[in-house]
Amino acid sequence: MHIQIKLFATLRKDRFDTDQREYTAGTTVLVVLNDLVIPEGEAAIIFVNGKHAGTDHVMLDGDTLSIFPPIGGG
Amino acid sequence: MDQVQDFLKANGADDIVHQNILDEASVKFNIPPGVIEEAALNANLLPARYQRNRNTISIEQQYALFKSRVVVIGCGGLGGHVIEGLARLGVGTIVAVDPDHFEEHNLNRQILCTLGTLGQLKTAAAAARVRKINPAIMIVSVPQALRSGNAARILSGCDVVVDALDSIPVRVELARACAELSIALVHGAIAGWFGQIAIQLPGEQTVLDLLEKCGNKIGIEKEIGNPSFAPAVVAGLQTAEACKIITNKDSSMKGRILFIDLLDMHFEEIRFE
Numbered sequence: 315m316h317i318q319i320k321l322f323a324t325l326r327k328d329r330f331d332t333d334q335r336e337y338t339a340g341t342t343v344l345v346v347l348n349d350l351v352i353p354e355g356e357a358a359i360i361f362v363n364g365k366h367a368g369t370d371h372v373m374l375d376g377d378t379l380s381i382f383p384p385i386g387g388g
Numbered sequence: 389m390d391q392v393q394d395f396l397k398a399n400g401a402d403d404i405v406h407q408n409i410l411d412e413a414s415v416k417f418n419i420p421p422g423v424i425e426e427a428a429l430n431a432n433l434l435p436a437r438y439q440r441n442r443n444t445i446s447i448e449q450q451y452a453l454f455k456s457r458v459v460v461i462g463c464g465g466l467g468g469h470v471i472e473g474l475a476r477l478g479v480g481t482i483v484a485v486d487p488d489h490f491e492e493h494n495l496n497r498q499i500l501c502t503l504g505t506l507g508q509l510k511t512a513a514a515a516a517r518v519r520k521i522n523p524a525i526m527i528v529s530v531p532q533a534l535r536s537g538n539a540a541r542i543l544s545g546c547d548v549v550v551d552a553l554d555s556i557p558v559r560v561e562l563a564r565a566c567a568e569l570s571i572a573l574v575h576g577a578i579a580g581w582f583g584q585i586a587i588q589l590p591g592e593q594t595v596l597d598l599l600e601k602c603g604n605k606i607g608i609e610k611e612i613g614n615p616s617f618a619p620a621v622v623a624g625l626q627t628a629e630a631c632k633i634i635t636n637k638d639s640s641m642k643g644r645i646l647f648i649d650l651l652d653m654h655f656e657e658i659r660f661e
Contacts, residue, residue: 324579358602380656380658384607385583386606388464
């Protein structure tokens with residue numbers, strides 16, 4: 315199945331900003347994070363199609379996965 | 389007060405009243421500058437300092453801003469710029485909250501930090517700055533860290549809270565307190581070239597939900613720092629949102645989070661459901 319992945323801020327370094335990838339049915343967000351070598355601590359905010367999602371969320375064909383690092387500075 | 393307003397009208401130019409007349413009225417009637425500015429706005433007289441707000445902010449909205457109370461939690465990079473913006477905008481009461489003193493590493497981005505304010509309480513520098521801009525504004529200094537135990541007291545009676553903190557766990561506490569107290573919150577955060585902004589209106593817990601996802605994760609700013617421009621950009625966006633909330637303008641930020649990437653000069657919005 316097709317998944318669109320959007321990475322933000324420092325997560326883009328040595329990766330990409332937007333990419334289309336193929337995964338097998340039943341793939342979770344955690345599988346994608348592992349595939350992209352993103353430690354869970356660096357993926358603070360995860361949206362699937364604009365909805366908050368956890369790392370155990372099961373992706374569906376055509377989903378857009380957006381991953382943001384934690385930003386807390388002032 | 390009629391006498392004061394008659395004096396201001398008699399000495400105003402059309403519906404504009406200049407600072408020297410406001411100062412003269414304060415001395416002549418022995419009334420604090422804040423009461424004079426409120427009397428002017430209440431009589432549909434625009435203090436000349438707000439002339440360039442015209443057609444963006446009406447006199448009625450200027451009056452609403454002057455009657456408002458905004459609490460700024462954190463007086464560092466974001467908070468300094470927010471306080472500056474709120475003061476010039478004409479917010480009548482600003483509560484500045486921060487337990488820290490200025491240190492040398494604040495000089496790269498914190499507008500209230502100068503060689504002259506190093507070692508000072510950040511809230512004291514904020515108060516001094518606001519008084520220089522407009523003595524009519526009430527600035528309340530609270531040199532304390534926000535905790536769940538003092539949040540209700542510090543936030544009491546305010547119209548908007550601006551989150552200018554530098555710690556994700558404390559931001560979560562603030563968002564929770566605002567949700568519980570039904571107070572509007574304008575969240576902003578920065579790290580390096582990046583930033584984010586979101587609002588949480590009374591009855592919502594959108595920012596709380598967002599920040600709870602971060603849990604106790606360490607923000608990337610600990611590694612990549614914060615340059616001078618990021619706080620200025622995000623604080624400007626926060627001040628605009630605070631202005632819209634106070635003046636009852638619809639905000640398109642409701643239900644969205646905006647991510648700012650100053651490296652690629654790209655703003656990304658996520659609409660959460």
